[in-house]
Amino acid sequence: MGKYKIKTLNGISKTGLDKFGQNYEVGSDIDTPDGIILRSASLHETEFPGNLHCIARAGAGVNNIPVERCSEKGIVVFNTPGANANAVKELAVAAMLLSSRKIVEGINWARSLKGDDLPKQVEKGKAQFAGPEISGKRLGVIGLGAIGVMVANAAVNLEMEVYGYDPYISVDHAWGLSRAVKKANDLRKLFKHCDYITLHIPLTDETKHMLGKEAFAEMKEGVRIINLSRGELVNDEDIIDALGAGIVSEYVTDFPNEKLINVPGVIPVPHLGASTPESEDNCAVMAVMQLKDFLENGNIRNSVNFPACDMGVSIVKHRLTIAHKNIPKMLGQISAVLSEQGTNIANMINRSRGDYAYTMVDLEEEIIDENVKRIRNITGVLRVRVI
Numbered sequence: 001m002g003k004y005k006i007k008t009l010n011g012i013s014k015t016g017l018d019k020f021g022q023n024y025e026v027g028s029d030i031d032t033p034d035g036i037i038l039r040s041a042s043l044h045e046t047e048f049p050g051n052l053h054c055i056a057r058a059g060a061g062v063n064n065i066p067v068e069r070c071s072e073k074g075i076v077v078f079n080t081p082g083a084n085a086n087a088v089k090e091l092a093v094a095a096m097l098l099s100s101r102k103i104v105e106g107i108n109w110a111r112s113l114k115g116d117d118l119p120k121q122v123e124k125g126k127a128q129f130a131g132p133e134i135s136g137k138r139l140g141v142i143g144l145g146a147i148g149v150m151v152a153n154a155a156v157n158l159e160m161e162v163y164g165y166d167p168y169i170s171v172d173h174a175w176g177l178s179r180a181v182k183k184a185n186d187l188r189k190l191f192k193h194c195d196y197i198t199l200h201i202p203l204t205d206e207t208k209h210m211l212g213k214e215a216f217a218e219m220k221e222g223v224r225i226i227n228l229s230r231g232e233l234v235n236d237e238d239i240i241d242a243l244g245a246g247i248v249s250e251y252v253t254d255f256p257n258e259k260l261i262n263v264p265g266v267i268p269v270p271h272l273g274a275s276t277p278e279s280e281d282n283c284a285v286m287a288v289m290q291l292k293d294f295l296e297n298g299n300i301r302n303s304v305n306f307p308a309c310d311m312g313v314s315i316v317k318h319r320l321t322i323a324h325k326n327i328p329k330m331l332g333q334i335s336a337v338l339s340e341q342g343t344n345i346a347n348m349i350n351r352s353r354g355d356y357a358y359t360m361v362d363l364e365e366e367i368i369d370e371n372v373k374r375i376r377n378i379t380g381v382l383r384v385r386v387i
């Protein structure tokens with residue numbers, strides 16, 4: 001078996017890449033990779049080579065990856081849940097303060113001062129940069145996943161009154177949420193009462209333009225909006241109107257574009273949410289370890305399109321992994337091929353997730369190519385690997 005080939009897109013932390021080790025050829029110029037590791041680069045226009053088995057997003061959001069197209073080809077897509085959450089939480093706290101205290105304007109003004117009486121000018125001019133404290137104000141957190149929970153809890157510690165909205169919250173994340181966070185059952189109520197609203201949800205067909213004209217019409221006048229999640233969650237034209245009308249007083253976005261950049265009240269941050277050495281290392285290490293375990297053992301952990309599946313380290317003659325559609329009679333057809341050959345199945349596991357499923361089979365003897373072909377040809381089978 002030759003070396004596994006991994007293509008890198010974006011700058012991936014060396015601490016993570018070093019974990020690939022000797023059996024891997026890793027680089028940005030690899031043509032026919034077994035795996036891809038990336039951050040925000042878009043793969044929507046990319047044709048995938050036939051031998052590409054897996055893609056790891058060193059980060060949270062996977063809207064830059066054509067996940068459904070990958071599923072149809074049996075390509076397993078991973079992300080690294082929670083690995084950059086603390087970095088985003090810290091920037092969210094900073095964003096609330098930036099939106100309140102006119103810190104950026106104040107710094108720019110201080111830098112523009114000239115003369116030999118600067119302390120005097122500072123004291124005379126500072127009043128124009130006064131802004132409210134966040135303590136005692138109401139914060140609405142939309143999305144209570146890895147980041148939203150941390151932001152909500154941090155805001156409680158900063159003495160804010162916090163409302164959380166997430167109809168799909170996981171049990172684990174609910175356990176991690178401070179009891180002081182109040183549950184918002186209805187987004188309209190959250191819009192009506194909150195002084196600050198922060199978004200921590202993925203970009204999907206459901207969430208695109210979640211903040212638009214109708215939402216702004218419900219909001220408290222002067223609300224401050226923090227969007228460190230994805231630009232398209234907010235309708236640009238509508239928030240520009242809401243800023244002009246004074247409904248929104250400040251909009252901190254980690255996703256600036258040409259429409260927003262010079263609008264008064266917009267605080268553009270150049271997608272810095274996860275840009276800390278700590279989270280870049282965390283994400284890369286997690287992504288690399290997941291890719292390695294998948295390529296070497298067929299195990300799936302933290303995939304966004306296939307079920308979690310783990311049979312430990314492969315120590316048998318062959319491990320067969322089969323990505324397939326979640327349809328009846330699949331296991332029967334696979335085991336029929338193996339039993340016709342007289343092969344003893346040492347261990348087998350099958351898991352499903354929505355329309356897709358994954359089967360792992362440990363075999364104590366060689367599997368002949370003809371039978372691998374027969375399994376590949378079963379209707380609904382997307383990909384077969386022999387490890």
Ligand SMILES: NC(=O)c1ccc[n+]([C@@H]2O[C@H](COP(=O)([O-])OP(=O)(O)OC[C@H]3O[C@@H](n4cnc5c(N)ncnc54)[C@H](O)[C@@H]3O)[C@@H](O)[C@H]2O)c1
Pocket residue numbers: 059060061062081082084085088142143144145146147148165166167168169170173200201202203206207228229230254271272273274275
């Ligand atoms: N700015 C950055 O650098 C940066 C860094 C990390 C993540 N992000 C963005 O933040 C998003 C969230 O990251 P995370 O790590 O917290 O993800 P996560 O999967 O842990 O949490 C997302 C939460 O959103 C909830 N949700 C989904 N649809 C919802 C809806 N319609 N209404 C309310 N809640 C909904 C889910 O139930 C889940 O709890 C990512 O998808 C990514 O787009 C940005």
Ligand SMILES: O=C(O)[C@H](O)COP(=O)(O)O
Pocket residue numbers: 039040058059060061062084271273274275
């Ligand atoms: O979804 C994410 O994890 C973030 O947007 C981080 O993106 P980045 O890795 O390109 O900084």
